[in-house]
Amino acid sequence: MGISLDPVQLQYQMDIRALGGKDLARIAGVSGSTVSNARAGKRIWPKSFDRIAAALASIPVDELRARLLKPPGKASTDDQPPAPPDGEP
Helix, strand or coil: CCEECCHHHHHHHHHCCCCCHHHHHHHHCCCHHHHHHHHCCCEECHHHHHHHHHHHHHCCCCHHHHHHCCCCCCCCHHHCCCCCCCCCC
16 A cells, blocks of 8 residues: 655655755655656655655755745735725725
8 A cells, every 4th residue: 555645745845955856766765756656646655655754854954945935835925916905896
């Protein structure tokens, strides 16, 4: 039985560590297709999940990138359309 990762969260975790798919695969010791499948939300083996999680945990987060990138699921007021001027619907 495989595990499905949240592809948006995985991409965010990769982004704040400035990792591409090939980089993560190399560091985690998994195939590029495994990382590609995980990024697509497809099921991967539990051992591959453990390796990817351990690889991400071993790489420090770039604090500046983390501040600049919006975490998944966090709405920003910048994403909202501007309010109409007073008196307009």
